[in-house]
Amino acid sequence: MTDPDDLIELDLEACTAARIDLALADPELLSRIAEGGAFGGDYSRSAATAMFKRDHQPAVEDLRAKTRVVEVAPRSWLVRLPIVNSAVFETDEGLVVCDTAMAPGGPALLEAIRSVSDAPIHTIVYSHGHVDHAYGTWALMEDEATIVAGGPRIVAHEGVARRFGYYTRLRGMVARYMNQPPAHLPAGRDDFVWPTVEFRDRIELEVGGEPVHVVHHPAETDDQAYVWLPDRRALYSADYYQGFLPNLGNGKRVQRGTDEWVAALREMADLGPLLLFPGHGGEITDPDLIRSELGIHADAIEHIIDHVVDGLNRRLRKDLIVDTLDWPERFAGHATLKVQYVTPQDIAKMVIKRWTGWWDDIPSHWSPAPLADQAQTIADLAGGTGALVAAARDRLEADVVQACHLADWAWLADPDDPAVEQVVIDAYRARILDPASNTQEMLVYLDQMGAARALQMRAEPTPDRAPDQG
Numbered sequence: 001m002t003d004p005d006d007l008i009e010l011d012l013e014a015c016t017a018a019r020i021d022l023a024l025a026d027p028e029l030l031s032r033i034a035e036g037g038a039f040g041g042d043y044s045r046s047a048a049t050a051m052f053k054r055d056h057q058p059a060v061e062d063l064r065a066k067t068r069v070v071e072v073a074p075r076s077w078l079v080r081l082p083i084v085n086s087a088v089f090e091t092d093e094g095l096v097v098c099d100t101a102m103a104p105g106g107p108a109l110l111e112a113i114r115s116v117s118d119a120p121i122h123t124i125v126y127s128h129g130h131v132d133h134a135y136g137t138w139a140l141m142e143d144e145a146t147i148v149a150g151g152p153r154i155v156a157h158e159g160v161a162r163r164f165g166y167y168t169r170l171r172g173m174v175a176r177y178m179n180q181p182p183a184h185l186p187a188g189r190d191d192f193v194w195p196t197v198e199f200r201d202r203i204e205l206e207v208g209g210e211p212v213h214v215v216h217h218p219a220e221t222d223d224q225a226y227v228w229l230p231d232r233r234a235l236y237s238a239d240y241y242q243g244f245l246p247n248l249g250n251g252k253r254v255q256r257g258t259d260e261w262v263a264a265l266r267e268m269a270d271l272g273p274l275l276l277f278p279g280h281g282g283e284i285t286d287p288d289l290i291r292s293e294l295g296i297h298a299d300a301i302e303h304i305i306d307h308v309v310d311g312l313n314r315r316l317r318k319d320l321i322v323d324t325l326d327w328p329e330r331f332a333g334h335a336t337l338k339v340q341y342v343t344p345q346d347i348a349k350m351v352i353k354r355w356t357g358w359w360d361d362i363p364s365h366w367s368p369a370p371l372a373d374q375a376q377t378i379a380d381l382a383g384g385t386g387a388l389v390a391a392a393r394d395r396l397e398a399d400v401v402q403a404c405h406l407a408d409w410a411w412l413a414d415p416d417d418p419a420v421e422q423v424v425i426d427a428y429r430a431r432i433l434d435p436a437s438n439t440q441e442m443l444v445y446l447d448q449m450g451a452a453r454a455l456q457m458r459a460e461p462t463p464d465r466a467p468d469q470g
Contacts, residue, residue: 101136
């Protein structure tokens with residue numbers, strides 16, 4: 001039986017190599033994951049796997065090659081990097097830059113800015129502290145025009161500093177759940193460019209005679225804010241609006257805003273923007289479309305919230321609340337509510353988490369037996385792990401979800417069994433290729449495949465050590 005500490009060591013040292021091995025042998029896997037992993041933009045595999053590393057040259061060069069600038073209005077640009085956007089507004093006093101991409105995206109962002117303006121960077125706004133929005137600042141700080149101007153002020157909600165601290169304190173966990181090399185994670189204060197101006201609820205700035213309002217509502221993070229330029233009627237919506245079903249039900253992230261997300265969407269719509277610059281996806285320049293888009297996203301999230309609240313008040317078991325969620329055609333058929341990164345059911349789980357504890361309403365799960373012991377009991381009842389493997393293979397085409405359940409029990413009972421390792425790889429490959437799977441769950445499945453492949457690779461003979469012949 002594989003020791004838990006051995007599996008931890010395996011995860012840190014071998015699973016990345018195993019995932020690469022799987023991808024090289026089966027490019028269809030990465031192609032499927034990339035469908036949603038681009039977040040409404042171009043996809044860069046090198047950037048997606050090196051988001052925290054400033055000098056990761058493959059990512060730096062790929063981001064440079066794929067970044068483009070869209071002039072949305074006079075002196076107003078949306079910089080479209082792979083995965084994420086930045087918005088740039090030129091004023092008579094200098095530039096306002098909303099978000100700065102991931103760490104290796106800094107050089108590409110700076111080059112994009114300098115391709116349209118040689119004005120100094122006056123103000124940088126972090127819409128929130130996620131790595132793809134606030135880590136490319138270092139390159140902007142090295143720009144000659146910025147240095148001459150004395151350096152920009154950096155505006156952010158007071159929670160961004162806490163988020164930076166979270167990235168250092170939990171760097172091993174963040175590396176695991178974000179599929180990043182642990183050595184890339186920030187280790188101390190010098191690995192960040194910190195805000196110089198913080199606010200709590202809202203802050204009203206002036207740059208070049210123009211008002212710039214930054215307004216906070218918890219949503220994808222508890223430190224998120226949008227940017228409103230009233231004179232231009234231009235809105236940088238950050239990650240409140242993403243052009244697909246929002247990343248609200250993320251099973252690997254801390255609790256996310258629910259009612260506040262709805263409030264932000266409705267508040268932004270009421271501003272009457274003429275131009276919308278999203279944190280992900282393309283710009284919108286039709287004011288009626290902006291209002292309707294913000295409105296239907298608010299309605300969709302509110303629909304899920306109301307369903308969960310009703311179920312909790314009816315004392316339904318949590319899984320039944322999720323399973324009975326209806327998704328009307330008004331939402332299911334809407335182009336920008338496409339299930340890409342999470343599902344409505346995933347969002348329902350996050351809403352449930354907001355108001356309840358960790359218990360899932362199954363009595364035996366309050367103080368359960370260790371999972372490995374449960375798995376061994378199930379394997380014994382099935383007639384051994386071989387029977388579980390056979391049952392999983394029998395269901396691969398007809399019911400891939402049940403096949404993965406069976407593969408999990410076999411894995412938990414005996415991960416060292418080669419037949420178990422292979423059925424895990426095969427079952428989760430089928431699950432990734434299943435059209436019903438979304439990006440966030442695909443990444444979980446790829447991780448599990450990587451763990452199984454890592455055990456296979458550890459058992460395989462190396463070139464300088466042939467297997468025993470005797």
